[in-house]
Structure formats: C-alpha cells, structure tokens
Amino acid sequence: MTDLRTAFFEECEELLESLADGLSRLEDGADDSETVNSIFRAVHSIKGSAGAFGLDALAEFSHIFENVLDKLREGELTADADLMPLLYQGGDHLSYLVEAANGGVEVEPDRAAALIADLRRTAQGDGFDEDEDASDLSAVDVAAVDSFQPIILDFGLPDLGSVTTQAAQAGPSRFEIRFAPKEELFETGHDPILLFRALGALGPVEAEADLSNLPEFTELDWDRPYLSWTLMLETEASRDAVEGVFEFVADLCELEITAVAREGTGDDPLPPSDDGTPPPDEDDGSDEPGGSDPEDDDSTAAAVEPAVRSEPEAAKPQKKAEAGTVQKANRDTIRVELERVDRLVNIVGELVISEAMLRQAMADSSMSAHGPAANAMGQLRQLSGELQESVMAIRAQPVRGLFQRMSRIVRETLRETKKNARLVSEGEATEVDKTVIERLVDPLTHMIRNAIDHGLESPEKREAAGKPAVGTVTLSAAHRSGRVIIELRDDGAGINRPKVREVAISKGLITAADDLSDAEIDNLLFAPGFSTSEKVSNLSGRGVGMDVVRSEIQALGGRVSISSEWGKGTVFSISLPLTLAVLEGMIVEVAGEKIVVPTTTLRETVRASEAAMHMLGNSERVLSMRDGLVPIVDLGESLGFRGRVSDFSDQSLLLIETDTGQRTALAVDKVYDQREVVIKGLEQNYRQVPGIAAATILGDGRIALIADTDQFTSTGPGTAVAASMGTDLFDDFSDFGV
Amino acid sequence: MAKRILAVDDSRTMRAMLSQALVEAGYEVDLAEDGAQGLERIAEQVPNLLITDINMPKLDGFGLIEAVRGQKNLRALPILVLTTESAGELKARARKAGASGWIVKPFEEEKLLNAIRMVVA
Numbered sequence: 062m063t064d065l066r067t068a069f070f071e072e073c074e075e076l077l078e079s080l081a082d083g084l085s086r087l088e089d090g091a092d093d094s095e096t097v098n099s100i101f102r103a104v105h106s107i108k109g110s111a112g113a114f115g116l117d118a119l120a121e122f123s124h125i126f127e128n129v130l131d132k133l134r135e136g137e138l139t140a141d142a143d144l145m146p147l148l149y150q151g152g153d154h155l156s157y158l159v160e161a162a163n164g165g166v167e168v169e170p171d172r173a174a175a176l177i178a179d180l181r182r183t184a185q186g187d188g189f190d191e192d193e194d195a196s197d198l199s200a201v202d203v204a205a206v207d208s209f210q211p212i213i214l215d216f217g218l219p220d221l222g223s224v225t226t227q228a229a230q231a232g233p234s235r236f237e238i239r240f241a242p243k244e245e246l247f248e249t250g251h252d253p254i255l256l257f258r259a260l261g262a263l264g265p266v267e268a269e270a271d272l273s274n275l276p277e278f279t280e281l282d283w284d285r286p287y288l289s290w291t292l293m294l295e296t297e298a299s300r301d302a303v304e305g306v307f308e309f310v311a312d313l314c315e316l317e318i319t320a321v322a323r324e325g326t327g328d329d330p331l332p333p334s335d336d337g338t339p340p341p342d343e344d345d346g347s348d349e350p351g352g353s354d355p356e357d358d359d360s361t362a363a364a365v366e367p368a369v370r371s372e373p374e375a376a377k378p379q380k381k382a383e384a385g386t387v388q389k390a391n392r393d394t395i396r397v398e399l400e401r402v403d404r405l406v407n408i409v410g411e412l413v414i415s416e417a418m419l420r421q422a423m424a425d426s427s428m429s430a431h432g433p434a435a436n437a438m439g440q441l442r443q444l445s446g447e448l449q450e451s452v453m454a455i456r457a458q459p460v461r462g463l464f465q466r467m468s469r470i471v472r473e474t475l476r477e478t479k480k481n482a483r484l485v486s487e488g489e490a491t492e493v494d495k496t497v498i499e500r501l502v503d504p505l506t507h508m509i510r511n512a513i514d515h516g517l518e519s520p521e522k523r524e525a526a527g528k529p530a531v532g533t534v535t536l537s538a539a540h541r542s543g544r545v546i547i548e549l550r551d552d553g554a555g556i557n558r559p560k561v562r563e564v565a566i567s568k569g570l571i572t573a574a575d576d577l578s579d580a581e582i583d584n585l586l587f588a589p590g591f592s593t594s595e596k597v598s599n600l601s602g603r604g605v606g607m608d609v610v611r612s613e614i615q616a617l618g619g620r621v622s623i624s625s626e627w628g629k630g631t632v633f634s635i636s637l638p639l640t641l642a643v644l645e646g647m648i649v650e651v652a653g654e655k656i657v658v659p660t661t662t663l664r665e666t667v668r669a670s671e672a673a674m675h676m677l678g679n680s681e682r683v684l685s686m687r688d689g690l691v692p693i694v695d696l697g698e699s700l701g702f703r704g705r706v707s708d709f710s711d712q713s714l715l716l717i718e719t720d721t722g723q724r725t726a727l728a729v730d731k732v733y734d735q736r737e738v739v740i741k742g743l744e745q746n747y748r749q750v751p752g753i754a755a756a757t758i759l760g761d762g763r764i765a766l767i768a769d770t771d772q773f774t775s776t777g778p779g780t781a782v783a784a785s786m787g788t789d790l791f792d793d794f795s796d797f798g799v
Numbered sequence: 800m801a802k803r804i805l806a807v808d809d810s811r812t813m814r815a816m817l818s819q820a821l822v823e824a825g826y827e828v829d830l831a832e833d834g835a836q837g838l839e840r841i842a843e844q845v846p847n848l849l850i851t852d853i854n855m856p857k858l859d860g861f862g863l864i865e866a867v868r869g870q871k872n873l874r875a876l877p878i879l880v881l882t883t884e885s886a887g888e889l890k891a892r893a894r895k896a897g898a899s900g901w902i903v904k905p906f907e908e909e910k911l912l913n914a915i916r917m918v919v920a
Contacts, residue, residue, distance in 0.1 A: 065819065069812040098856070105854050106810040109883050112905030113816060120905075124883075248868070250877035250899040250918055259917060309900030309917055 069110050073159045074462070076103040080152050081465040087140045087148070094134070100148075101130040104155065111162070118168045119158045125177055126151045128184035138183065147183060150176050150476075153469045234296065236303050239317040241271075241289030246313035257292065259306045264296030289315075399495070402455050406642055409445070409452045410739040413643075416445045417760035453640045457492035460538045460547070463501060464489050467536055470506050474513045481520050482513065482532035482551075491538035493545050494640050497617055501547070501635075504610040504621075508549050508633055509534070511607065516553035516631050526628065528552065540639075547635040556625040558582045565591065580722060583623045587611045615771055618644065620661060620719075636661075644740050646767060647715065648733040648759070652702035655765040657738055657757055658715055658727065662770045665716040666732055669709045684714060684726040691716065693726045694773045700752055700766075717770045725773050740767065802919055803827040805846035807837035807863065808881060809855040813904070817850065820908045826915075834858025838866055841873070848919045849878045850902070853889060861896045868897035877918035881906075 083100035108123030129151065132138040140148070154173045161168045238260070242253055260266050274287045281287075294303065300320065307316055420438060428434055464486045471484045493501075512534060517523075520530040535550040558579060565571045565585045577585075585591055589608040614621045619637040638644065638661075646657035647666075673685040674693065683690040693714065698705045706712065706728070714726040738757035743750060754769035804826045806817040814830050821828045829846060831837040835857040841849070849867065853860035860880055867873045880893040883904045890901050899918045902911055 065812060065815050068815050072811045095856075098854075102809065102854050102856065105883070106813070109852075109881075109904045110810055110812040110816070112883070113812075114905075248874055249894070249897050250875050252918075252920065255917055255920060306917070309914075312894065 066114055069114060070159070070163045072110070073107055073163075076106055077152070077156050077159060078462050078465055079103050080155070081468065082461075084145075084148055084152055085468070088145050092140055097130070097134050097140075101127065101134050104130055107155065107159070114162075116158075116162045119155075119162050122155060122158055122173070122177070125180050125184070126155060129180050132184060144183070147176075147179055149472055151180060153473060156466075156469060235321045236294045236296065236300070237317075237319045237321050238292040238294060238303070239289070239315070239319075240292065240307075241315040242286045242310070243313050243315070244284060244286055246310055247284075247286065249313065251310055251313065253290070256306055256310065257290075260292060260294050260303070263298040263302060263306070264294055266295075267293045293321075397455075399456075402452075405452050406456065409449050410642060410741075413445050413449055413739055414758045414760070416441055418762055421760035449643070453494070453642060454492075456495050456640070458495050458498055459490045459492050460498060461489040463498050463505070464536055464538075466502065467505055467509055470509050471513065471534060474510050478514055478517075479519075480513060480517050480532065481530060482517055482534050485533060485535045487535065487537035488539045491540060491545065493538070493637065496641055497545075497619075497637055500613065500617055501637075504613045504635075505547070505549070507607070507610050509536075512549060512551045512553065512631065512633070516551040516555075518554050522554075541636075543639065543645075545637045545639060547637065549633040549635075550630060552630040555627040555629055555631055556583050556586070556623075558627070561585055580624075583625055584722060586623060587621070617641065618659070618661065642740055643737045644755075644757075644767065645735065646738050646757075647735050648738075648765065649696075649713070649715065649729040650731040650733065651697035651700070651729050654697075654702055655733075655759060655763060656696065656700075656729070657765050657767040658717070658729075658770060659754070659767065660735060662717040662719060663715055664718045664724075667714040667716060667726070669712040669714050669728065672714055674709060682709065684716075686716075686724075691724045691726050693728055696727045696729050696768065696773070699773060700768075717773070719771050725770075727768075727770070727773060738765070738767070801825055801827045802847040803829060803844070804848045804850060804915070804919075805829045805831065805837065805840050806850045807831040807834065807840075807855070807860070808852040809833055810852070813852065813881070817911075820911055824908075824912050824915075834860065834863035834866070837863050841867065845873065845876065847877070848915060849876055850881060850915075851878065852881045853893065861892060864893065864896040864898050879914055879918065 080100055080103040083096050083103065086096050087100065104123050104127045108120055108127055111117075111120035111123060129138065129147070133140060133144070133148075138144055150173075154176055157172070158168060160166070240253070240256070242251075246253075257266060257268060269291045271289045271291065272287075274289070275281075276287065296303065300318070303318055307314070307318075310316075420442065423434065423438060468484045468486070471482065474480075475482055517532045517534075518526065518528075523532065524530050533550075533552045535548070537548045537550070539546050561582050562571070562577065562585075565582075565588070566573050568590060570585060570588050570591060571577065587607045587610070589606065591606060591608070611621050614635055614637070617637055618641065619635055621633060621635045623631065623633050625631040644657070645660045647660055647663055649656050649658055667684070675683050675685055675690070677683050677690075682693040684693050685691075693709070695705055697703050709728055712728045712730060713732045714728055715732070716724060716726050718724045738759070740755045741757055743753060743756055750766075752769055752772045753766045755767045757765050757767060759765050804821055806814060806821065806828060807830075808814050808817065809832055814832075818828045818830060829840055829844070831840045833855040834851070837849070837851060838858070840846075849863075851860045851863050855863075858866070864878055864880070867876060867878065877899045878897065880889075880898045880901045881904055882889045882893070882901050890898075893901060900914055902914050
C-alpha cells in the first residue's frame with residue numbers, strides 16, 4: 062500500500078502539472094476539447110485515486126472542482142475572465158491538498174471555504190438546474206437510468222418489510238426469483254450461470270427452467286433467448302444481497318424477487334418493468350449461442366452449482382497473423398526508481414575515480430605515452446566521461462514543473478498582496494538535476510514572494526509612474542557555459558538604495574561612514590538579519606530572510622546575484638551547477654594535504670612572492686590588489702592542519718570572490734591542476750565539518766577535502782568558526798583515515 | 800488456466816491498484832493506458848474480461864466499449880467500467896455502449912472481485 066501511495070503522489074505531481082499546463086493553455090485561448098478534457102481528467106484521476114487512500118478532503122474537493130470542469134467540458138461554462146481565476150484557485154487548492162496529504166499535514170479547515178462555495182455556485186450555474194442537466198440524455202437514457210436504480214426491484218409488497226426483518230431475526234428466508242433474460246443480456250457479456258452461482262453462494266438454490274418458449278430446433282434463432290427460470294433460494298442473506306446479484310442485469314432481464322413464507326408459495330407477480338432500452342442492431346450469423354444451450358434445456362430442474370458450461374466461443378485467441386502485425390504501443394519513456402539511477406551515478410563516479418587512478422599509475426610507471434596502452438587509456442577516459450555525462454542526463458529534468466509550481470506561488474502572492482502581475486516563463490524545457498530542482502523550490506518561492514511583495518508597486522503607483530498597471534514577473538532558465546542560470550526579473554520599483562542603506566545602518570550591518578557601491582548596497586539584501594519591510598509581512602517574512610535563500614543556493618553549489626535599476630525593476634540571477642555529483646576544482650596542497658578549491662568562486666591565482674602583501678596591525682595580512690586590499694587567510698591554519706606560517710613567500714594565493722563580492726586570498730603551499738572531481742558527501746559518511754563542503758577521491762586513491770570557500774571570507778561565519786573548529790577537525794581526521 | 804483480465808485506465812495509480820488486487824486474486828493481468836492502447840492489447844490477445852475507466856485520453860471508455868462490441872467475435876466479452884459516479888447517467892451510457900457492469904471507485908478489493916465473479920466464470 063505504501064508503494065501505491067508513493068505512486069499515487071508521484072502521479073499527482075504529474076497530474077497537477079498537466080492541470081497547470083492545461084489551465085495556462087486555456088487562458089491563452091485554447092478551448093479545444095482536448096485541452097479541457099486533459100484538465101478534467103487530471104482532476105478526475107486525482108479524485109478517483111484519492112478516495113482509495115482515504116484522503117477524503119482531497120477526494121471531496123476534487124469532486125467539487127470536477128463538477129465545475131464538467132460544466133466547462135459540456136460547454137455550459139466558458140473559460141472567460143470570470144472563470145479563469147476560479148479555476149486557477151481550484152488548481153492551487155488542489156495542489157495544496159495533495160501536498161498536505163502527502164506530508165500528513167492537517168488541512169486548515171477554513172482555508173478554502175469561500176473557494177468551495179464559489180465552485181459549488183458555479184457548478185450549479187444560474188440557468189442550469191439538475192433537471193436541465195439531465196436533458197442531454199434522451200428519454201431512452203433516462204428510462205435506462207431509472208432502471209438502474211435498485212428501487213425498481215422493490216415491488217412494494219405490504220408485508221415485505223416485516224418479512225425481511227423477520228428473516229434477520231429468525232433464520233433463513235426463502236426467495237422466489239423469476240428470471241427471464243432479454244436478448245441484450247447475452248450481448249453484454251453476461252451469462253445466467255454466473256448469476257445462479259452467485260445466488261448459490263448465498264444459500265441452496267433450486268432452479269427450474271421454463272422451456273415453453275423453446276421453438277423447434279430448426280427454427281431456433283441463436284441470438285434469441287427462449288429460456289426463463291424460476292429459482293428458489295433459501296438464504297440468511299438480506300433481500301438487498303439477493304438483489305445485488307442481479308445488479309448488473311436488472312435492466313437486461315425480467316426479474317421478480319418475492320419473499321415467500323417458509324412453506325407457502327406467496328407469489329404475487331407484478332407486471333415486469335417496462336424497459337425502454339431499444340434492442341441493439343440485429344446481427345445474425347453470430348456463433349454466440351445466446352445462453353440457450355440445448356444440453357441444459359433437457360433438465361427441467363437442476364441444482365445450479367454442478368452445472369458446467371464451456372467458455373464462450375468469443376474468448377478464443379485472435380488470429381495470429383493480425384496479432385503479429387499489431388505493434389506494441391510505442392514507449393518513449395520508462396519510469397525508473399531514483400535509487401537505481403543514483404546507484405548508477407555512484408558506480409560511474411567510482412569508475413571515473415578508478416580511471417583517474419589508472420591514468421596516474423601509468424604516468425608514474427615508465428610506460429610509453431604513445432603506446433597502445435596509452436591510446437586505450439585515452440579512449441577509456443573519453444568513454445568514461447561520456448558515460449558520466451549520459452548518466453547525469455538521466456537525473457536531469459526540465460524546469461517546467463518547478464516553474465508551474467512557481468506560477469501558483471505568484472498567483473497566491475498576488476491575491477494576498479492585492480497586486481496585479483503576470484508571470485512569463487522562459488526556457489521551461491531547460492534541464493537541471495532533479496535534486497537541484499527540488500531544492501530550488503524553497504529559495505525560489507521566497508524570492509518570488511519577495512519580488513512581488515517588495516518589488517512590485519501597487520497598480521495605482523505603477524500607473525502614476527507611467528507603467529502598465531499589470532506588472533510582469535519573468536522566470537527564465539538557460540544553460541550557460543556548463544551551468545544553469547535561473548533568472549527572476551520583475552518590472553517593479555527596483556531597489557530603493559537610500560532606504561536599504563538606512564535600514565542597514567539602523568540594524569548595525571554597516572556604519573554611516575561606510576562608502577558602499579550600488580552593488581554592495583544591493584547585496585545587503587542578502588545580509589543575515591536584513592529586512593526592508595517595515596512591518597513583518599506574513600508573505601515574504603515567514604521567518605526567513607534572503608540570507609537563507611542565498612545559503613540554500615550556495616549549498617547547491619550555486620551563486621545568486623542581484624542587479625537593479627531604480628524605477629525599472631530588479632533581476633535576481635541564480636547560477637547553478639548542472640549536477641551535484643561532480644565539481645570543477647583546483648587541486649591545492651596545504652600541510653601535505655590535498656584540498657580542492659571549487660573554481661566557481663576562484664578568480665585568480667597569484668604567486669605570493671610576486672604579490673604585494675602588507676601587514677595590518679600585528680597579525681592581519683592583506684594582499685594589495687589594483688582595486689583594494691584583500692585579507693589573506695592561511696588555509697592550512699584555518700583548517701587546523703598546522704600553525705600559522707610566518708613566511709608566505711613560498712605560498713600561492715588563490716583569490717576567491719563570493720556572490721556578495723567579498724574577496725579573500727587563500728594562502729596555500731602548492732597549486733596543482735584544475736580538474737573535475739567526483740563529490741562524496743561528508744555528511745553521509747562522517748559529519749558536516751566547518752570550512753569543508755565535501756570530499757573527493759583523487760587519482761592516487763587519496764581522499765581530498767573540498768573547501769567551502771564562502772566560509773573563509775571575512776563576513777562569513779567561516780574565519781572565526783574555522784579557526785575555532787580547527788583543532789577539533791584536526792583530531793577527527795585521524796578517525797577519518799586521512 | 801488463469802483468467803486474463805485487461806485493465807484500461809489512464810491513472811497509473813489506478814492501474815497499479817487494479818493490477819495488485821487482481822494478481823493477488825490469481826488473475827493474469829494486462830494493462831493499457833487508454834482506449835486506443837486497450838484495443839491494441841485486445842487485438843493481440845482477447846482477455847476473459849475487460850475492465851475500463853471511462854475518462855481517458857485518445858479513446859475513452861465508451862468509445863472502447865463500442866469498438867469492442869462492434870467486433871462480432873467480442874460481443875460476449877464481459878466488460879466492467881470503472882466509474883467514480885454511483886449516479887446513473889454514466890452507468891446508463893456505459894450500458895448503452897455495451898458494458899456488462901460497473902465498479903464504483905474507490906473500490907474495495909472484495910467488491911471488485913465480487914463484480915468480476917458476476918461476469919467471469
């Protein structure tokens with residue numbers, strides 16, 4: 062059941078995507094039946110399965126929503142400006158309910174009371190009441206509908222109630238069942254013997270066949286039913302259960318069920334119900350015997366259970382020739398558990414490492430660099446690279462789903478802030494690692510709320526500023542030089558820098574004397590504890606600031622930057638690695654340990670002997686650059702590998718720059734080369750270590766730590782933390798086997 | 800020989816639930832995602848029972864049933880429709896198209912198997 066549940070929620074995600082997709086197509090004017098149907102089906106499918114998992118709130122809401130969509134499908138409603146917002150809200154609430162159900166979260170009871178009322182009202186419609194709805198059906202259908210109701214079998218005998226009650230209290234009761242199949246019964250795949258067996262399951266049955274209508278053999282028409290039966294059933298079961306046996310055939314036969322006294326024969330047949338169903342097309346020459354099997358007919362009374370019939374002829378396998386030419390439905394996709402893909406990713410990671418080790422070993426040996434082994438090695442290297450890329454591509458997903466989810470956030474936020482904007486998405490097909498996409502949800506949600514809440518002006522203000530009253534929020538994704546760039550643009554007011562500055566001063570983040578560039582001021586938005594909102598808005602507030610957004614993106618190996626033009630709008634740009642499995646890094650050495658410095662933050666490498674270094678105070682060393690002084694951090698010391706090196710002249714300096722523009726020069730003993738390394742999480746194997754992002758295995762089989770460079774910049778918690786954690790880290794390394 | 804049931808539903812969850820319940824009950828199960836695929840499956844091998852959803856892309860349940868009943872040799876194939884409505888309209892339409900019976904979603908396993916026993920020996 063758990064597996065099914067998981068499958069259900071997975072499917073829900075897809076259905077919600079297709080719902081969102083359909084709604085946006087609908088809004089764009091596509092009101093073709095396939096679009097409307099796909100929307101309807103999505104909600105319908107959720108409803109259908111939700112009930113099975115006892116997710117009542119979800120099932121119930123889907124039902125209400127579905128009713129509206131049904132009217133849309135029937136053309137009784139039009140997807141106009143009045144209806145679209147309701148449909149979107151319906152979709153949003155459905156998503157919310159799915160998430161709540163998935164997370165086992167209690168649904169806020171009154172969350173959608175107004176929406177539900179609106180949907181109900183809309184489904185009922187003004188001009189359409191229930192009767193008129195049924196007017197689509199022909200009179201025949203209506204009659205058929207009626208005949209499906211079990212009530213038709215209730216013959217209203219005055220003593221009926223007392224008999225059944227009595228039966229319940231005093232042992233088995235007897236029912237006399239008169240059953241005369243109509244032709245249609247045999248044309249809809251039914252077989253009286255199955256009905257009799259089902260009766261037999263309720264208690265002993267005696268069946269008597271009425272052969273009086275049977276014509277001479279030569280006049281026998283195979284399609285026509287000639288037989289009828291009278292069955293006596295003795296059972297503990299209720300009348301409902303007996304009627305239940307005939308549920309599927311109630312309109313396909315003449316049926317009377319009479320409760321009889323134990324010894325009496327109280328038969329009081331009512332005229333059979335008039336069934337308005339027109340006879341289906343006569344189709345002679347059928348090989349279907351229509352239930353009038355002459356073998357059975359000889360017996361006038363037979364116990365039902367032993368009766369054996371051959372399978373209907375129709376169930377014979379199809380012609381082979383035909384089966385051979387029918388192609389299996391084409392499958393463009395297969396579904397694979399993520400776990401399997403990850404195992405593959407891991408194995409390929411190991412392979413790449415082994416390949417690097419082999420290459421190293423060959424280089425260390427005296428093997429010819431041009432011999433066959435070296436050639437094969439070159440091929441192996443290329444293949445393993447391609448293999449790695451292909452495996453990573455399996456984990457890649459288009460950002461479409463993420464963007465659709467964001468469009469929901471946009472609508473929600475607009476509703477709550479009473480602002481007006483449209484969301485434009487670009488590059489939805491851009492593929493990004495699944496995990497990256499999942500972990501982008503929270504930061505992106507926060508950024509969007511922020512952009513609308515703080516960035517966009519009210520419609521009045523916009524018009525006063527000569528802008529269209531409806532703002533535009535653009536979400537775009539693109540691949541750029543081996544990374545994914547996700548941009549969030551708004552055409553709002555832009556960052557109010559004087560105000561940001563003021564707030565930062567009041568919060569003690571900067572001093573009034575600090576001379577900050579525009580970019581530096583913009584970056585204050587990401588400073589911990591910063592919030593420009595005068596009152597804590599429940600939207601962009603929610604207890605987290607943009608600093609959390611930044612750290613979440615950094616945790617993905619990403620960078621976020623901001624640019625803004627006053628009066629014109631703001632752009633947030635997120636740059637992310639394509640995969641979380643490999644990383645481009647510079648291999649360096651400190652205190653005999655190899656460390657990987659990610660190249661994303663690396664700007665420049667400088668020989669210390671050629672650099673201009675100065676002492677600030679007693680201990681602070683700085684690097685003098687063209688555009689200012691950069692603090693120097695001794696990586697070996699910071700990581701606790703050794704004490705401070707007094708002479709930096711043999712060292713190399715790696716200039717790193719964070720998203721915020723904070724720069725630090727990392728002093729290392731030696732710089733090797735730049736290469737891709739396979740990331741091995743420390744957390745699964747060990748624990749999180751300050752200053753260290755992860756580890757990798759190098760070609761020589763040694764473990765190298767990957768530095769978390771942001772922690773070494775002066776504003777990050779890093780310098781202090783790393784220094785204080787240093788000894789701890791150093792002690793732990795012996796356990797870690799480094 | 801185990802009876803072979805073809806279950807047609809566009810919902811993966813539904814297919815999984817049907818397949819699990821039916822296999823457990825000893826049936827052989829074949830699955831299709833929509834009416835068109837259902838017809839292909841039937842052309843490959845005629846099942847002993849067809850269970851079909853109504854709302855599906857490409858070819859819906861009504862269309863599937865009509866297409867099946869339109870083939871002479873399939874006129875006696877038992878067909879159960881899956882419906883979320885206990886109301887009569889869909890049942891009536893399904894019946895008109897030639898369905899043998901129906902299963903109301905969400906179904907309990909017992910009800911599903913009972914319904915099947917009503918139409919498959």
